[in-house]
Amino acid sequence: MTADQLVAKYSAQTETQSSSKLAILGSHVEGQEKILNSGALALLETLCEQFAAEVPQLLEKRCHKQQRIDAGELPDYLPETRAIRDGNWSIRGIPADLQDRRVEITGPVDRKMIINALNANVKVFMADFEDSLAPSWEKVVQGQINLHDAVNGDIEFTAPNTGKHYSLNPDPAVLIARVRGLHLKEKHIEFEGEAIPGGLADFALYFYHNYRQLLAKNSGPYFYIPKLESHHEARWWAKVFAFVEERFCLQPGTIKCTCLIETLPAVFEMDEILYELRSNIVALNCGRWDYIFSYIKTLKNHPDRVLPDRQAVTMDKPFLSAYSRLLIKTCHKRGALAMGGMAAFIPAKDEATNQQVLQKVRGDKELEARNGHDGTWVAHPGLADTAMGIFNDYIGGDNTNQLHITRDVDAPIPAAELLEPCDGERTETGMRLNIRIAVQYIEAWIQGNGCVPIYGLMEDAATAEISRTSIWQWIQHEKSLSNGKLVTKDLFRQMLAEELKNVEQELGTERYQAGKFTQAAQLFEQITTSDELVDFLTLPGYELLTA
Ligand SMILES: CC(=O)SCCNC(=O)CCNC(=O)[C@H](O)C(C)(C)COP(=O)(O)OP(=O)(O)OC[C@H]1O[C@@H](n2cnc3c(N)ncnc32)[C@H](O)[C@@H]1OP(=O)(O)O
Ligand SMILES: O=CC(=O)O
Ligand SMILES: [Mg+2]
Numbered sequence: 001m002t003a004d005q006l007v008a009k010y011s012a013q014t015e016t017q018s019s020s021k022l023a024i025l026g027s028h029v030e031g032q033e034k035i036l037n038s039g040a041l042a043l044l045e046t047l048c049e050q051f052a053a054e055v056p057q058l059l060e061k062r063c064h065k066q067q068r069i070d071a072g073e074l075p076d077y078l079p080e081t082r083a084i085r086d087g088n089w090s091i092r093g094i095p096a097d098l099q100d101r102r103v104e105i106t107g108p109v110d111r112k113m114i115i116n117a118l119n120a121n122v123k124v125f126m127a128d129f130e131d132s133l134a135p136s137w138e139k140v141v142q143g144q145i146n147l148h149d150a151v152n153g154d155i156e157f158t159a160p161n162t163g164k165h166y167s168l169n170p171d172p173a174v175l176i177a178r179v180r181g182l183h184l185k186e187k188h189i190e191f192e193g194e195a196i197p198g199g200l201a202d203f204a205l206y207f208y209h210n211y212r213q214l215l216a217k218n219s220g221p222y223f224y225i226p227k228l229e230s231h232h233e234a235r236w237w238a239k240v241f242a243f244v245e246e247r248f249c250l251q252p253g254t255i256k257c258t259c260l261i262e263t264l265p266a267v268f269e270m271d272e273i274l275y276e277l278r279s280n281i282v283a284l285n286c287g288r289w290d291y292i293f294s295y296i297k298t299l300k301n302h303p304d305r306v307l308p309d310r311q312a313v314t315m316d317k318p319f320l321s322a323y324s325r326l327l328i329k330t331c332h333k334r335g336a337l338a339m340g341g342m343a344a345f346i347p348a349k350d351e352a353t354n355q356q357v358l359q360k361v362r363g364d365k366e367l368e369a370r371n372g373h374d375g376t377w378v379a380h381p382g383l384a385d386t387a388m389g390i391f392n393d394y395i396g397g398d399n400t401n402q403l404h405i406t407r408d409v410d411a412p413i414p415a416a417e418l419l420e421p422c423d424g425e426r427t428e429t430g431m432r433l434n435i436r437i438a439v440q441y442i443e444a445w446i447q448g449n450g451c452v453p454i455y456g457l458m459e460d461a462a463t464a465e466i467s468r469t470s471i472w473q474w475i476q477h478e479k480s481l482s483n484g485k486l487v488t489k490d491l492f493r494q495m496l497a498e499e500l501k502n503v504e505q506e507l508g509t510e511r512y513q514a515g516k517f518t519q520a521a522q523l524f525e526q527i528t529t530s531d532e533l534v535d536f537l538t539l540p541g542y543e544l545l546t547a
Pocket of ligand 2: 291
């Protein structure tokens with residue numbers, strides 16, 4: 001039976017016996033029939049049946065590990081998987097259209113942005129259901145509709161305010177969908193009365209609707225997997241992929257994924273993650289913003305590892321440099337690409353400032369390319385040429401990547417280097433900036449906007465996490481600012497009140513009052529002064545977003 005016949009049979013079966021275990025609770029989104037059809041829901045139901053119950057167990061494993069680290073242990077390479085690290089093995093391979101990923105643009109699954117991103121001067125577009133998306137039901141469903149139209153090549157958009165029309169250029173970038181992390185649920189779909197894992201919904205819907213078209217175009221169902229913390233979680237995804245490949249009569253390894261290494265626990269299991277997913281994985285990526293957040297979160301009880309101002313934590317700091325170099329060394333040894341990360345700068349409107357922005361982006365991308373990364377991320381089309389120029393220079397000639405760079409000079413990288421405390425000041429200016437960023441970001445998020453420009457930087461869920469957890473950590477460890485002020489809950493509350501006034505002045509009273517700043521400030525205050533560190537900002541945020 002061909003794959004097409006199989007899908008038809010699978011869809012027909014479920015057309016007649018509508019699913020009893022899966023319930024759609026979200027309100028109607030225009031066009032949802034295209035996405036939430038019986039075949040897609042049948043796949044989702046089967047995946048939930050097979051795999052959803054394991055997710056809480058995986059999250060529980062994270063907690064157990066964290067308890068040991070909270071009690072004083074430091075993360076390290078795992079003794080029980082030494083044979084995998086020492087073994088001689090490679091990943092299955094990289095399809096032709098994923099060999100050259102020198103510049104990838106990222107962005108939420110907004111219709112206009114999808115078109116702009118696919119038309120940008122980049123090799124890949126990472127369409128994001130994660131850090132840059134506030135996953136309201138409408139955005140999730142509309143995002144799937146948009147991606148389906150993009151894969152079909154008939155996505156179009158007319159801006160209501162300008163009348164400008166958008167459609168795809170002839171040779172669009174390769175599409176990779178980033179699904180939600182395992183901690184996030186999709187509460188508008190329930191399986192046996194329980195909200196389902198958000199990432200499983202994103203995966204099933206994108207896969208089901210697009211894999212045939214993508215394969216017909218000599219591309220494939222490609223995914224970014226975020227926020228993994230262990231090789232057990234990688235194994236879970238490997239089982240999901242293998243199950244779906246078998247179900248749809250696809251060659252093993254048809255689904256391809258790139259895993260973000262953006263948690264401190266995962267950096268010690270990169271070989272193991274590649275190994276678990278070796279049939280499907282093609283690359284790892286340095287998700288530096290979540291990684292910095294994870295460094296704070298994982299080492300939250302370790303007074304000697306408290307980070308300084310966010311601006312001081314740059315990729316040339318020893319712990320981040322070691323992370324980038326180890327990722328490259330590990331990937332290239334196994335035949336996988338080593339993707340760099342995001343410089344959070346975005347273009348400025350005035351030319352002089354923009355030149356400074358481009359200079360900073362150039363510096364950041366040069367460091368990555370020189371280290372041996374095979375490609376990098378940009379947040380905005382206006383940065384694509386700059387990043388492309390740097391990577392063209394380093395990759396050179398007919399090459400498509402830097403897989404030949406083995407970084408033997410770095411063997412081995414000890415755990416201590418990955419955990420090295422980061423020097424730098426904690427300043428009142430830095431703390432106030434963290435406050436203004438976090439409160440504005442939370443306000444945007446609970447209104448449904450997961451990625452916003454604030455003070456010339458792209459702010460998303462990962463960058464905002466650094467701002468809010470830095471203050472939490474400074475309070476908990478009774479740190480003093482460079483001007484001698486002790487960081488306390490009261491000092492934070494006082495600064496928050498003052499900075500809310502500054503934000504109101506910056507934005508104007510009309511915008512401020514029409515917004516949700518009071519709600520955002522309440523949530524921010526609550527999670528910053530709580531003695532328990534809230535795991536992810538987006539968990540209480542999701543309750544407000546979907547209230
Ligand atoms: C830590 C991480 O996870 S990083 C990955 C997640 N983060 C992201 O993906 C960031 C994506 N970037 C963005 O969302 C945006 O660039 C923002 C919010 C930072 C800034 O957006 P804006 O203020 O709209 O930028 P600006 O006004 O300069 O945009 C100019 C044009 O570029 C487009 N544009 C900007 N960023 C992008 C993008 N990432 N993809 C596609 N198009 C984009 C805008 O849609 C706009 O198009 P138009 O001229 O046709 O109207
Ligand atoms: O997802 C990317 C990051 O930096 O976080
Ligand atoms: Mg991230």
